[in-house]
Amino acid sequence: MSHKKKMLKLLLSNTLSTHIEIKQKAFEELESSFCDAESTLALCELLGLQHPAELRLCAAEILTKRLSSFEQWKELSTDKQGNVQTMLFQALQSLSDCEDLAVQQLIVHNVSILMEHERTNSNDGNEGRWTDAVFQYVEAICLSSEIELRKLGATVLALMADVSPDVFIQQMDRAQRIVVNGLRLADERNLLGTTISECLCKVWSRSLSSGHSHLTDRTALSASLPLVMKTLRVIAAQEPPDQGNVIFELLHNLVEFTPQVVQPQLPVVLEDLLPMIEDITLSKALRLDSIELLGCLLLLSRRDIIRLGFMNRILISLHSLFVERVMDLENEIDDGKPDVLAAGIHVLLELLQQSSTAKMASRALQLIEPIMQEQEQHSETRRSGTQYFLAVLVEGFVHQLDPPTMNRFMAIVQSGHSDSSLVVRRSSYFAMSKMVECLQPEITQQADAVFPIFYNYLDTDTRSENKRLSKGELTKNSDIFYALETFIESLRPRALGAHLAGLMPRLLPYVQSADNSLWMQHLALRCIAALARKMKTEFEPYFDAVCDVARALTNTAADGNDELRTILRAQCLKLVATLARVSREKFAPFSPQLMDLTMELMHDTDTAEGLIFMYPMMAELPAVVPEKFKEPFPVIIRNLFKTIDRLNADGGSTHSSSNTFADIEDTDEREDALRCIQSFAVHLPDLLFPYRSKALRRALKCVSQKKELVQRAAFESLSKILQLEWKCWSHRKAKKLCRKVFPPLLEFMESSTDAANASAVLSCVQLLLENPKIQCRALRGYARELLCLMQKILQRQLRCQAVNDDTQRLETCSEIVYQEKQLLELVGDVLPILGYTEGSKEFDVYFRRLVMHCERRCLRQLEEGNITSHQSLIVNVLSRCFVQLGNKGRPYYNILCNGIIAGLLDDQQEVRQRSLFSLKVMILNAKNMLKHIINAVSNTMLTALKPDTLLSLEEQDHVCGLLCLMIIIDHRHCPIEPFVEAISRHIPFTVVRTEYVTVSRCLMVLFEHYYGYIRPHLSKVLQLINSLLNRRERSDHWYLKWSKLLLLIRKKHSEFRINDTKQTEPLSNEGEKLELFSRKDLPHLLSDDKDAPKQPQLLMDLREKPKLCNGGRESPVLCTEAEEKDQHS
Template sequence: MSCKRNMIIVLLANTLSSHIEIQRKAFEELEREFHDDESTMTLCELLDSRHPSELRLCAAQILSKRLSPFDRWTGLSSDMQGNVQKVIFNALQSLNAHVEVVLQQIIVHIVSVLMDHEQTNISGGNCRWTDAVFQYVEAICLSSEPAYRKLGANVLGLMADVAPGVFVHQMDRTQRILVSGLRLADERGLLGTPISDCLCKVWIRSLPTGHKHLTNGTAVSASVPLIMKKLRLATCQDQPDRGNCVFNLLHNLVEFTPEVVRMQLSVVLEDLIPIIEDISLNRALRVQSIEFLGCLIHSWRRDIVRMHWMNKILNALHSLFVERILDLDSQDSDADADVLAAGICVLLKLLQQSSTSKMALRVLNLIEPIVYDEEQQSEAKRGGTQYFLAVMAEGFAHQLSQKCMDRCMSIVQSGQLDSNPVVRRASQYALAKMVECLQPEITLQAATVFSIFYSFLDTDKLSENLLLSKRESIKNSHMFYALETFIESLRPKALQPHLTDLMSRLIPYIQPQQNSLCMQHFALRNITSLARKSSTAFEPYFAPVWDVARALGDVKGDGRDELEIVVRMQFLQVIATLGRVSQEKFTPLCPRLVDLTQELMHNKPDMIEFTYPLMSELAAVVPEKFKEPFPGIISNLFETIDRLNAEGSAFAASEDTDEREEAFRCIKSFAVNLPDLLFPYRSKALSRALKSFGQRKELVQRAACEALSKIIQLEWSSWDMWRAMKLCHKVFPHLIEFMETASDAENVTAVLACVQLLLEDSKTHCRVLKNYANELLLLMQKILQRRLRCQVVKENTTQRALSMERYSEIVYQERQLTEMVGNVLPDLGNRVGQKEFSKHFRRLVIHCERSCMPQVEDGNTSISSHQSIVVYVLSRCIAQLGNKGRPYYNILCDGILKGLLDEKRKVRQRSLLSLKRMILHAKDEVKHIIKAVSGTVITGLHQDTILPVAEQDRFCGLVCLMVITDHQHCPIEQFVDAIIRHIPFGVVQTEYTTVTRCLMVLFAHYYDHIRPHLSKVLRLITSIMDKQEITDKRSHKWKKLLLLIRKKQCDFLKDNSKQRQLLRDDKAEPELLSDDTEMSEILSDDTAMSELYNEEPVLLAREDAMEQSELISDDNNQSELLSDDKEPSELLSDEEQSGLVSNEDKSGLLSDDKELPEPLAKSELFTNDKDQHA
């Protein structure tokens, strides 16, 4: 034994040799010859402190490798395992502060490995040796001697590193060691030493695996005040990175024992917030404090509010913005930005979690005293508050209420009027952020916002600061970009009152002699936006803008300055936009502009890409000028598209626009204005448009789709069925994918219009579309479920919602998108068939039931504009559903009833159109609809009605339609009174056609009710007949009505015995009523009512014409779109514009002459064409 022991000692000594070969042979022999249990035991004994440290280290290293495999450990006998554990434990006890750190680490590693083996080998966790080890470690950790406490902490920390799993069944003991150790360190003034760091490290390592085994998990809460005290001590030390250990422990406590931190939340915040606010502390430590504050807010925001800590937190975050102002000239700007960036991140997350209305009120109450007290508050606080408000605007999750919005704008105005330039610049930044992030509600503040922009533009002019350097101009760039964004966000009618003031301030900025290229570029961008949005209203500024733009184009530069190229590009865009402002003024300039484009194409090919918008406009005005240069132009367009498509995903990731967008718009213009020239290139254009869909750039995809739809129109003239089906298979997947991923409602609307174009064409057979029916209908459902941010606000009033539609382009585009769904759904229903369409329609109605109509079902007397649009869209599908639409009558009629007398005109119009469709297509259910809506309709015709005269005319026409459709279930007496009281019509003369048929029904079946009003009816007929020539084909209906009246009056007189003699003397009767056959034709049977349902397509064509002119009109009729409460005179003007009203009544609703253009020309209810000679 002693010989073997000596041999092992010799080999261990050889492992320390400087000769590599000797070391290698020693290790090989130890592993080969001394790998038995006896040798392992000898190695364990060599760990004793009596042996040299070098020898102990070598033995420990070999043992560590030998005992680590679990199968090697289980290969030892039980007695041998016990002996090894005993010897290793003695080695652990022999450690002291004088032992080398490496040896300590290896011995502790062996101890940890053996504990892990014991825990694995013994089920139930009854590990006596492990308990003994932990008991010893606990004793030295809590010893009165600092050296032993340090040793115990190091040992425990090494154990946590090597085998954290052994702590699973020792968590209560570990918790006791941590709490008692920190308390003891605090008593001895050693809380900031590495000893307490090791204790924290142990808890960090053991919590993830053992937190579920804590018997009393809240006991460690007593140590939280000590942990925070340790953090305060770390801030005062030269090595602030010691605070990392504390923050790691705090994060672990929040994650694994959150109740511990929640119980001490006030203690944590009380120490954490001063660290955040103290600008003298290490910035890295403050960043960690801010990040941990964000963690606390995420976990216990409601508790923080309840304990009244939220205001202190907001003040602490606000102080970071003030610090930013104080350190504007600091050289250490990067580190400062890190602190502020961390605070902004926490603030944004807080705002996302919080109620916008409550948080806005809280913040405004905190910052308003700072902003308005210029004498007491420093400029740094006032400026920092403006930046703080900017971040708040960026973080608000929902729309601000009107009062909060007013207060925010007042704060920005106050900053703009501040005497300090730093505060003014900060307020400008706040306004820019508000314009960007508080859409659409900021559009209601147009007057206030523009006044601040005026102040900004005037200040620069008054200070003669127009000729700024590029660096100085960039400082002001956010205001110019914000102005452009705000212009684009407004509806044209909302922008028009401010056009004069804006142009008077922007034109000086584009003068080349007075401004730098940067300022010219910024001003030109805004002028271009104004011209594009204002359209014809911009015409007074055509000449001055043209003069400046031409001067910019004539400037000769070396072409090397990038900014110079950008300004020249902007000059071309301005000229192209002027083509949309006034074609009359633009036309004389076109020849010169065509020459300019040709010159650029030959002399500056790198500039030709900037002429695409201009060529789009020129093609519409002077198409004959393009015949000769067209091959070169179209080739250049294709080259540009190919080059940018080839750049791949790297280019596609950019948010900036590229030339492909304008190139496709140019191709679209050529397809409309130069179809013959483009036709030979249509295949090449189609392939490039399809390829561009693969690039994830929304505006490029939209432009490609619009060009694609126009090219398809060119192809249709020569296509056969097979080719049409093939193209649909190529196009539809791209269109659907784009609409599902696009973020801008305007882009989705444009592409959806292309889908409608394909649906309506006869060459795209329904068999092709059925493959995409499910996807299209699912997309329609998603569009209906879109909810604007402005609809999330609970305090959103009806008047405010009305103003939103008048001012905000975003709201308008959302409405346009929803109404476009109303155009596409009927076409889709016609294509896929009633059975297939009904399966998908149910999912569309579910959204209406759950999201749009809860107020209606709860008995609310009003309906929102959004709800009325959804009801209108769904009602347009009733014809396609047929009998399968019956389950949806109730919910649709409820929505219609709420909107018929709504204070918003658009809602009333949609409800009226929806009700007409319901009456025409309900068939067997029409009696229930008439019963439900009769009271509301009659109320609309009362003398004290809120409806203007034009809408009363339509209501009266609706009453007449109900009588024609199902007179047996109408309240005839009330209907007769309403009709007689309202006629003659004041505005909508086209409703007389419906009234004629209604009167025929009433005289035929309800003569007793109508006879008291006979004189008024005869005066009406006389006045109408006098206005029209006898040869007018439409007058035959009135003549037949007169015949019917005469017949019914004669019958009435015959029944009256007192008038018999008078009847004998009447010679006119035989002439008027020659025989019974004629009367039977005049009084045709009610079965002719069935013909009414076959007239549906023509009738709805007229309804859609009304809809197009009133509900979805273009920018040339903005007054119709911006107001829901127009006067009667305005309504008449709108009717005349839409072509629905004419002096000759050319579009009667229910006319029966097949040679006339009336919607129902093919149907007869009470007569036929054989009676026209009467």
């Protein structure tokens, strides 16, 4: 045996040889001649401390391979297994703290293998004893009074967790006890922050991910968190403090895998964590780890943190990071280390995304308002950091700010822009730019407060130094100018008009070549062009000044070849083209010169690049000088086609994406080229007609592009081209077109977030649907997809439309809200057409979903009597589909009536007018279901006609007309007495005299059937008839109508005097039909009334879009054909 041991040692030594042959031969002989049980025991003996480290390492490696197989382990006898366990346990006990780590790892690995074999071997009745002995030993040395042994125990425990996690997780409760008691002992001996505590934390961190489910008692672990945080504090105070990542890894795992352990200790964790975030003396690595951990805690226990009162402290800590950044910028500190502020901004934005905007805004205001209001008590660094903090806040808000909160935020920015410190003013401009970008659309209501801040910036900026601006200063200028452009674009013209006179005198000096850099001129021109596009004719007072500047800059920019000059020239030409929409008369004198410039560019070069700058101009010139296009038109149209083909092949704009200014004018010339074709189709249809097929092919190719503005321009030009094609189309060609157009169209509408773009494309859909050749056959395959699309559009909702506040002012201020409203109204035009195409049965399926959405999301506030403008518009759109539904519409009367009732008495005029229109549509299409509508709306309509009503006189006239209409159609189910009282109290009409058409027919019904109710008001009715007859000539269309009513009154009055009885019930209840105007058995009433409108006329053309009131000038309720005749007369 001793000889064999010597040979084994020799072979193990040979495995360390540098000669490959000797090494390979040694391994072969070990595998062939030393693979028995005695050799295994010999290898175990060589693990003893008395042998050289290299020999022990080789023996441990070979032993690991032999012991890994459970089958080979079972081949050993019980005695041999016991011997191996004993020797390995002795080897484990022989380890020391100063041992080679590789040897320690291999010995621990072998011990762990045997523990796993013991757990697997279920036939052994003593299973677990050896494992228990190993852990008892490890626990003993971990809790030893000697520091070296505790270090060794922590190291062994960490190695066991690393090399054999499957074994370790089976002992999680014991491991927890070892770690917790080890940390307590380290705390007692002032050894926290040493290798011992680091190893213990590492052990626990690595075992939690896979072994957390094996824990049975977590109380002790939760109680140990203060020790973990104390360890972190100690490590943070050390130099260098790079060991903290172990503690943070443990804390992250505790938060992720055992959150119930962390939650009771949140105050302890946050009390230590927040000061570390604020402490600028700590390393950035530690502070970054602290911020990331804070983010995890907020994600896990945000509500608990709020309940514990730590949210304000967290906001203060995050606010300090912004103040710190301003301080670093002032001191020009940039050490290139990880950015603490970036991590803080990420956590703040995540917090805002999860939280209620109103509550977080209130908390933040409590923090930052005192800083800006008490400027003397706070440094300019702190005030400036507060403005940047506000900028990030508004970026993270997910809900609309209510007006009082918005006013408080605006006050903070106003305080910053009036601050005596330049640093604070600049930060307030940045905050303002973020508010304009992120608080849409509600910021548009603050125009009177926002524009003075822009004025202040434009007035105080030093234009003489613009040529010497650094790159950083260029960025700062870009922020405020882009914000101004965004704000201009976001406002409705009426809201913007009041500030035009304040903006233009301040912007014009910035485009003077002598005083400004090309960059500054570019920024100012963008804002001026936005003003001209928005204001159109109201921009005319500035036409001459802007045109002169733009033409001068065009000539100046043409002298250079650098990219910014080229872009500036294109920008000036676009601005001149925009001026064509401001004033045709003033633009006309320049048109020949511009046309000559176009021809010059075409003659100078055969490539598209020379002419593409003139495309916006060419889109406007046909409306002014169409005669100038006759000769050069073939060259121009071929150039447009060439540009579109080239860019379709290249896949984008001609501008390079690798240059400095790639983002300042991110345009695609295909859009401008398509706008030209669209203009030619409108103003030069005869010239374009021979090229219509080629233009159509290119438009169809562009609708499949992935650039939204190019697709929109393609769909709009496609609409105009198709109008040239209608007359020569067949059904086959229409179907072929649908296959090409509708797939990209549906995809575009699905993905488009801009309501203006969606509306433009939906107008193309409407044009296609209204063509009979498209509507009948070709549309069948896409009608359902279009209906689903209409459903999604109706379910769109801006965040301002998700609250109960009045959005009417937003609709007058915000372009975004206005475009959403336009999109919904366009859906109201398209839905009925789709209903006709699909049929009532199929249409009912989609309509049911829309009504469910209307009831669930739009009409929640009806119990309180409130309805927003957005909700009333949806009710209006749905009510227009009842003709297409036919009898299928009956189940929806009650739901939509609820919305109408809420809208009839709403504070917003537009809501009331939509409700009136919706109600008339439903009345005219209800047929024998009108009784349900009458029961639902009667009380509300009577309330609307009371003396203290909030309705205007015009609206009261329409309500009275609707009461009359319900009596005409179904008088038996009307509450006659209160209806008669309301009608007689309201006549004569003061505004909408066309309602007399309905009143005359209503009075005929009342005098025929309910003379007893109408008789007390006979004097007022006769006065009305007399005044109307006196104002009309004998040949008037309606003179006979009122005359017949007068004869009927005389007849009924005579009968009353003869009978002297009060008539309170209908005279004939048995054979009378409900639809008075469709009866054939009442010749005494209608036989000589040749001009009486029949029911189809009375029911109007519901596919016509309703004309809503606009400042009292238009009626919200459509007139019948007879009413229109009466109105003209």
